[in-house]
Amino acid sequence: MNTIHKIIGTWALPLLVVSGVLLAGCQNGQQIGSSDDAASKVYVAPGEHDEFYGFFSGGYNGQLGIYGLPSGRHLFTVPVFSQAPVNGYGYSEETKAMLNTSHGFVPWGDAHHPELSQTNGETDGRWIFINENNTPRVARIGLDDFKTQEIIEIPNSAGNHASPFVTPNTEYISAATRFSIPMDDKDMQNMDVPIDSYKENFRGTLSFIKVSDKGKMNIDFQILMPGFDYDLSHAGKGPSDGWSFFTSYNSEEANTLLEINASKNDKDFIAAVNWKKAAEYVKQGKGTMMPGEHVRNYIDHEEGGIAKSETIEEVRVLDPRKLDGLVYFLPTPKSPHGVDVDPSGKYIVAGGKLSTVIPVHSFAKMKKAIENEEFEGEVMGVPVLNYDSILYGEVENPGLGPLHTEFDGKGNAYTTAFISSEIVKWDIEKTEVVDRINTYYSPGHLMIPGGDSQKPDGKYLVALNKITKDRYLPTGPEMFHSAQLIDISGEKMKLLLDFPTEGEPHYAQGIAAEKVIENQKRFYKLEDNGHPDAITSEKQARVERDGNEVHIYMTAIRSHFTPDNIEGVKVGDEVYFHITNLEQDWDVPHGFAIKGANNAELLIMPGETLSFKWEPQKEGVFPFYCTDFCSALHQEMQGYVRVSPKGSDVEIAYGTGQ
Amino acid sequence: MNTIHKIIGTWALPLLVVSGVLLAGCQNGQQIGSSDDAASKVYVAPGEHDEFYGFFSGGYNGQLGIYGLPSGRHLFTVPVFSQAPVNGYGYSEETKAMLNTSHGFVPWGDAHHPELSQTNGETDGRWIFINENNTPRVARIGLDDFKTQEIIEIPNSAGNHASPFVTPNTEYISAATRFSIPMDDKDMQNMDVPIDSYKENFRGTLSFIKVSDKGKMNIDFQILMPGFDYDLSHAGKGPSDGWSFFTSYNSEEANTLLEINASKNDKDFIAAVNWKKAAEYVKQGKGTMMPGEHVRNYIDHEEGGIAKSETIEEVRVLDPRKLDGLVYFLPTPKSPHGVDVDPSGKYIVAGGKLSTVIPVHSFAKMKKAIENEEFEGEVMGVPVLNYDSILYGEVENPGLGPLHTEFDGKGNAYTTAFISSEIVKWDIEKTEVVDRINTYYSPGHLMIPGGDSQKPDGKYLVALNKITKDRYLPTGPEMFHSAQLIDISGEKMKLLLDFPTEGEPHYAQGIAAEKVIENQKRFYKLEDNGHPDAITSEKQARVERDGNEVHIYMTAIRSHFTPDNIEGVKVGDEVYFHITNLEQDWDVPHGFAIKGANNAELLIMPGETLSFKWEPQKEGVFPFYCTDFCSALHQEMQGYVRVSPKGSDVEIAYGTGQ
Structure with a gap:
């Protein structure tokens, strides 16, 4: 040494x-180039891209x-x-399985070094x-x-x-x-x-x-x-x-x-x-x-x-x-x-x-x-x-x-x-x-x-x-x-x-x-969508009951969900919305939220299928809507689910008005 | 009409x-002022503030x-x-009560209009x-x-x-x-x-x-x-x-x-x-x-x-x-x-x-x-x-x-x-x-x-x-x-x-x-901290057991926690870390995370007290640390909790080396 x-x-x-x-x-101001010079070096004009x-x-x-x-x-x-x-x-x-660990679900992480x-x-x-x-x-x-x-x-x-x-x-x-x-x-x-x-x-x-x-x-x-x-x-x-x-x-x-x-x-x-x-x-x-x-x-x-x-x-x-x-x-x-x-x-x-x-x-x-x-x-x-x-x-x-x-x-x-x-x-x-x-x-x-x-x-x-x-x-x-x-x-x-x-x-x-x-995806191809609960056209849209599980196979496209009126859901059911975004265009996500849910929304990319779990707690009619402003008629992109009491005889029914 | x-x-x-x-x-480029002009108008030089x-x-x-x-x-x-x-x-x-609603805890919202x-x-x-x-x-x-x-x-x-x-x-x-x-x-x-x-x-x-x-x-x-x-x-x-x-x-x-x-x-x-x-x-x-x-x-x-x-x-x-x-x-x-x-x-x-x-x-x-x-x-x-x-x-x-x-x-x-x-x-x-x-x-x-x-x-x-x-x-x-x-x-x-x-x-x-x-707070005054679990000096730091609840009253200051060695926690306990950030300076938060937790971290502002709930599932020794790089010796700001099996006779003990 x-x-x-x-x-x-x-x-x-x-x-x-x-x-x-x-x-x-105390030493601020040293070695800052001329302000105009620096401004023009970091300015990326509208329509241009960063390097x-x-x-x-x-x-x-x-x-x-x-x-x-x-x-x-x-x-x-x-x-x-x-x-x-x-x-x-x-x-x-x-996505929730992505946060599993050997000691269960962990909602948070401390990220340090990208490489x-x-x-x-x-x-x-x-x-x-x-x-x-x-x-x-x-x-x-x-x-x-x-x-x-x-x-x-x-x-x-x-x-x-x-x-x-x-x-x-x-x-x-x-x-x-x-x-x-x-x-x-x-x-x-x-x-x-x-x-x-x-x-x-x-x-x-x-x-x-x-x-x-x-x-x-x-x-x-x-x-x-x-x-x-x-x-x-x-x-x-x-x-x-x-x-x-x-x-x-x-x-x-x-x-x-x-x-x-x-x-x-x-x-x-x-x-x-x-x-x-x-x-x-x-x-x-x-x-x-x-x-x-x-x-x-x-x-x-x-x-x-x-x-x-x-x-x-x-x-x-x-x-x-x-x-x-x-x-x-x-x-x-x-x-x-x-x-x-x-x-x-x-x-x-x-x-x-x-x-x-x-x-x-x-x-x-x-x-x-x-x-x-x-x-x-x-x-x-x-x-x-x-x-x-x-x-x-x-x-x-x-x-x-x-x-x-x-x-x-x-x-x-x-x-x-x-x-x-x-x-x-x-x-x-x-x-x-x-x-x-x-x-x-x-x-x-x-x-x-x-x-x-x-x-x-x-x-x-x-x-x-x-x-x-x-x-x-x-x-x-x-x-x-x-x-x-x-x-x-x-x-x-x-x-x-x-x-x-x-x-x-x-x-x-x-x-x-x-x-x-050059390798960037702009949307997911519907034909490659292998999600088991995906549907690729509005004709396949449906609602199925399996015990106390209700599965809603739904599509989203500007500016409506199919189906958009759903009945027969009961308090105590586990309701799964499986939503496929049918768009095949860049930057047209649709979102999904329903009033009364204790869950975060979905943001569904074009060609993608995501599923939302909802356990309705009260009877009534609950609106759902698209959370991402998608078109001039985005505000009209909404629907309703009717929830009846446990044991009610209201049957599963669904539709979309034409 | x-x-x-x-x-x-x-x-x-x-x-x-x-x-x-x-x-x-197709109409890009219209009415964009000269690029230099626009660049200098939006440029806020290092050390200056936005208007x-x-x-x-x-x-x-x-x-x-x-x-x-x-x-x-x-x-x-x-x-x-x-x-x-x-x-x-x-x-x-x-903070979790902030997300309560009439139908329970809701982790998400759809914010629209600030006013x-x-x-x-x-x-x-x-x-x-x-x-x-x-x-x-x-x-x-x-x-x-x-x-x-x-x-x-x-x-x-x-x-x-x-x-x-x-x-x-x-x-x-x-x-x-x-x-x-x-x-x-x-x-x-x-x-x-x-x-x-x-x-x-x-x-x-x-x-x-x-x-x-x-x-x-x-x-x-x-x-x-x-x-x-x-x-x-x-x-x-x-x-x-x-x-x-x-x-x-x-x-x-x-x-x-x-x-x-x-x-x-x-x-x-x-x-x-x-x-x-x-x-x-x-x-x-x-x-x-x-x-x-x-x-x-x-x-x-x-x-x-x-x-x-x-x-x-x-x-x-x-x-x-x-x-x-x-x-x-x-x-x-x-x-x-x-x-x-x-x-x-x-x-x-x-x-x-x-x-x-x-x-x-x-x-x-x-x-x-x-x-x-x-x-x-x-x-x-x-x-x-x-x-x-x-x-x-x-x-x-x-x-x-x-x-x-x-x-x-x-x-x-x-x-x-x-x-x-x-x-x-x-x-x-x-x-x-x-x-x-x-x-x-x-x-x-x-x-x-x-x-x-x-x-x-x-x-x-x-x-x-x-x-x-x-x-x-x-x-x-x-x-x-x-x-x-x-x-x-x-x-x-x-x-x-x-x-x-x-x-x-x-x-x-x-x-x-x-x-x-002019009304901006830069930190919270410790003397105004009315949190029931706050401690305002390292001398008050302690660990208390109350049935299967363990309450750790802890302080954080550059660059250590007090206490930083804790024993006597058992599998199945509900452990609450009540951490007071003793700093009284601008921009010196401390963070807190512990390995094995199924919870998000805390980020504690100067003068603030926050509480973290941890339910240890396994025996062993678990490190905790400050998650916000706070000083040259931030990496040294860490501690350990020893977790013993349920029924073990290890007693509550805690300390900080000097």
Whole structure:
């Protein structure tokens, strides 16, 4: 440990954490290009389109936000891990299985990192993945229809933060325990043990999810790890393809007041995983199949787009104490957060949030150190490499609280400094700062389209700021988070635009629009509608009773439902409306709501069938209507259901006036 | 009926409805000012603020969207009628009562029209109201903290669309049945009768909600009406103060296929209600107290901001067959949608969606016609006035499908034409079109800040377009709706900006930011926290068992929870986390989530206390953490709860390491 590390003393932390924002606030106005210039750069005139899609994690809203860049306009929100009353996601019969977990239905998720699928190290526009931190899960969203296609739970994990970063051909997605928990060596079960037995009993896991050609996810293996907190991850590329890197903090293995007790060690670790080696072990049947109950939810396209759940009971666990060459620890300064691999795949950059340098590790040196067994010790079977043996260099004066780094593909790296509220641009080969720009306030992640791939598109950078304060008109104590668009096409960075973002977009990814739009669905073809309760013409519309279930097979088309007068429903029935939107045109959804329902509406896309469950509680006549203004006669798109008392002799009857 | 009305024949409707969009699409590019000019007009540079708040209905998402104007940036979404996983609204113990109704908890609502409170006919920045169409309700949102303060249900109503338009001093809020239902004359109960007995049994109601000085809402009276569909509403002002106007369609009283059967009559009606007279009747004890069960939910600020529900059993009903001078029908062309009163209060403008003229009714003429009893007949005790007697003039050639009108305070009116996709500007006194501009596509409502008050701020107009199609990068079959910002400061309208809007913003209201920001809360004062489970220092933190209930009194402050290690919880317990955010600074929320919960997170504002219910199902140790990145050591803000099996003898214990 010969290199001097300027570690911020623990005593200074509270001051820095609290005052960082105020310091930055005084420097407003620097490096904003001329206002007219910036205005014209971000203006997307009516009728024109943005150049890039920005996919922003919704954070604690559990969803995925879509923004246009450079305009910063909020184009859409894809429901993923949380119920979405807006279109009935998580409420309708077709979608509610998407929110199943091994402990039942969970209405909410904490989404963190969107990650585009890659081919040959480049974003390919097929899918975007996103992780859930609280109930450990990973979701796959199709970029053809911007709908969540699949969600897989991660067993033997508590908090899935270092996820879902992909390998260069999307062979694997990473997932790792943020919080270690007591896991029984024999069966991986969460144990009822004293919390202060942390060092003895608590363990972590790193999980690798295999992705099939069609996108299907399954957990190929887990690696048992020491009881640290695993934070972020990135796969190697080019020369380092075959490896994945995970930061960890709390190498102190503290179980209480972590802000102090997990900030004591001078170094924590990056875990370098040789996933190609692990995959070989798996092929050889190595490791142990262990209990690991988890649920996989997926849209069954063969069955009309209905979400299904399957439970998987076991998972293969690899133990570094028993299998060599699987994982190594790279010491890295104090409580690292991000870990990023540059486009060449030669350099591994960590963000030590309490460090005043940015360490740049060399993959070649790491390989050599492994070969030469330049180890300082080991933790739970994981050899610890010598820091100096693997270090390429350290970037001095990178701002306070360096967190995350992305790349422009022109030899530069850009690192966020949370505490000093700035983005620092540095030359990778020279490990020297070449430019810096203030951000408002406290940037967490940053994003350059393709900026964590082998082919970054180094035109814009987005700073994802954690603190909003006075950036916009105030909206009471609760505010959206704030992003800032920065022009990085020239030598000096230029601040162009502030734009608000919903929820908490921890991370974002960007992609050139042209890579996505060609595969975009504008509606679903009726002829491909395989929903078992779909009807494809008004003639098939009908109402059927089956015991106390009533099934209404209904169509919607501008501007009427068929049938629109229904009688014979009784109090206590379970009524299912199966509604097919017969439209075959772009942007003609119909909605469905009925008075007296304790459920969210349906929003039915053209060619789609969705089902709504209603349990009428009172007798009377109840109107239903289209909730999406669909035509000049939308207000006329309504109908009635008559509900009679239990035991009444009113028979099922239905019709549509002509 | 001497005036010639160019009514679009029913045969032409499907063609127009479908082709309107395509026609408009061909005319792109007209009247867009120079691109640089528009760019600089809508650009709000980093560090600067928008000039206006725009409050946009979320439509089928049930919420209220906040946008900055002229930038079009989406600043925030206020949860109102739907569950909001983002901050636990409708999931947390404190907020779930806000979604109670007379038929139980309803997770979703269909929000339509935001309406700012007014004093002397001007928006005053105190509150904004918004209606719910499916489960008839009206909400009041405070503009001090942008939170929903109160929701009142409307009894004897099915669909609350013509709502919540205020009288000039916010004495009353309107609400009206969009869908008529069979109501028993004796007890107003929804009846189990054949749907085709519509003409005999179905009735509507117009409701008037009284608003106290502190904003408390209660239903003062309802007026029993014929079984039409009541659509929109506006109060009179100036000379017409004391009156409210409601459009109705389906004067045919059709019960099926309304797109044809409710489009047959040449005229439908505006109901003109003399609410000052009605209020007098109420004072005199006139009308009848009738059953009308409804729920009022409100944030109890005396009790620490916990939502409470009360049920009200009765409502006063006024019957125009028994009480004179209460309501009159103004015939108006074919299927009117909007009804708008100009700033002078002299003119009442309807939007006949199948009419090719815009009728302008004269309030003075109406009063005279009433005095002179120039009636053409009556419907259910409501006199029908003579069309020509009340007509001021007709605006010729206003575009196809005129829907809604707002005003600039300079003598001009602006009307949306849905089918021909344009905004038509016309001179009110002259009833002549003076300008027109294409919109993309199919505008419903439009908004000028203060544009339905006595003091419009005639600088910008926002067209709220119903069809989005190619306006933005595609997001699959489902898309946000689209708004367009138009400069109306000059003689000619100029299109400045397209911006997407979430959900379906039927209507919006705007207000100068300076009217709102002075009363804005940035956090809640801890000393005012009256929550019964609040603790105001870490010393008070504790865990208490009460039978199978466990209450955890917890604090959150950068960057730790107190306590953060908890033992003695058992499987089958009901665990309540009562968490007080001790921060007293702007924009420092803390979040709370625990692994294994089947609930949404909490997002706790500074000084606030919220409660999270958890029913642990399995033994083990479960991490909890802060979900909102709050400081450089946010990742360390975590803790653990140990869950032991039912019957275990592990005792309650808790602590925080130092």
